[in-house]
Amino acid sequence: MLYAEGSIVFKPPTNYARAQQHDHFNKDVILLPNPSWGVVCKQHPKLRLHKHGHILSAFEFQKAWDHQTVMERIRDSFGEHIPEDVSLQFLMACGNKLVSPKLQEGQELNGMLIHKVYKTKALYVRPSRTLLVSESTTLEDLEKSKAPLLDYLANAGCLRPMRSIRDRDLLVHDIVMFQVIHRVQGPFQRFCEGLKTLGVLEKIRRHPDSFRPLFCYEPSTLTADRVDDLFSIRLSPEGSNKRAAEEMVVTFWRDYLQDAEEEEGPSKLQKILAFATGASVVPPIGFSPTPSVQFIHKGDDDFSSTPMFPMANTCVNCIKLPLHVSYQLFKEKFDFALGNTYGFGRA
Known part of the structure; x- marks a missing residue:
């Protein structure tokens, strides 16, 4: 299993x-x-x-x-x-x-x-x-959850008496408004004042489409090359026996990405990315930590026998590849892993 x-x-x-x-x-x-x-x-x-x-x-x-x-x-x-x-x-x-x-x-x-x-x-x-305030189900829980936040709520102007559990949603709304809008309003206005220098703000307002890529994230279609660029390859020291086996598997990894793009397009590449990171698209600010490719050697950690399937740890955006000697076997085991892993839980 x-x-x-x-x-x-x-x-x-x-x-x-x-x-x-x-x-x-x-x-x-x-x-x-x-x-x-x-x-x-x-x-x-x-x-x-x-x-x-x-x-x-x-x-x-x-x-x-x-x-x-x-x-x-x-x-x-x-x-x-x-x-x-x-x-x-x-x-x-x-x-x-x-x-x-x-x-x-x-x-x-x-x-x-x-x-x-x-x-x-x-x-x-x-x-x-x-x-958490948003998880409170009784007035008593709500008051206890609010107690450690009193200084923050007072500074945010969100301090209100709690008369019933229905006030919880009002409090959460006040906190969200402060955190998302009011807290950044001053810096945003100063940013706009700075853009007025040399008439930049005026140009942005006249030509919003031209400036949009500078200020707004637009998701792009995943390609094999882009997925490959996302991952850093962590190889063993040069000259070691492990390094030679790893370099062969790196070529399998890149061939697999190319085949995935040719067979199913972006959809399979999204599955591979989700397998390694938990996200099927690249976040606007990128991944942290940087996704990496590591390798599973016989004798590493708990592995007393030769591992067959890839592993992934989404908390550190790491995928670990087994050291197969043929691309066909590598592809077969990777396809099996993707097809029988459905996010978190049991497959």
Whole structure:
């Protein structure tokens, strides 16, 4: 069975059990917005949590941490997003649901257990009360969610009494208006004043179509060459045995992009981009971090046998390619991976 959990979009079946010989490991940590949340975060909800600063991508754990240290480090990393009076519970994905890991009596989730129990899965953190204003369902939750924001709300002119839960939407509207419009109104006006120098603003108003590419993002059709340019190739040191095998696979990768464009056009290239980054189009400001191509060698990490399928980690925009010796096999396995991976979740 193929599967994808957390940030790993696709990982083929393999009999791996060899522990990593490192004292640390990386894992996504997702802070849930309220205590009633019980499903795996996907797509739009995950994007919303990311925008609110509720996701730590590739957070570094130490295997030597005890349970208390794990809690403290996660609290410190999320900072003001977790008030001091909020207690936390660790959850893990089981299918599409979130469950509490079943441990032996007396055991606590320390660094070593998190590494063994969660494997490639993200660690979910459930708060004891609602943290986001927009997620509040009772007046009490709304007041508690608003409390850490009082200084911000006062400066934004959004401080209003909450008499019922219906006031939540009004408060959210006020915050959005301030953040999107009023907050940038002054700088925007100064920008316009600057454009008046030498009559630039007047020219823009007379010829908006000519200036539009300078100020507005216009998505362009994906091509094989453009997708190739998006990815940086991370090769082993020159002269090594690994480098020779990797350079052969780089040619397979570029041939595969060309074949994808010829066979299905931009639609297949979008699938390849989404496989590696989670996005089927290039964002207006580009990707961060820069997408990269890495390679899977036998013996790397958990792989005791020769890997057959590509892997991807969308949190760091990285695709890892297996080292096949023929293009036909490379193409066959990549096509199979694309056809049996449907975003986050199980395939």
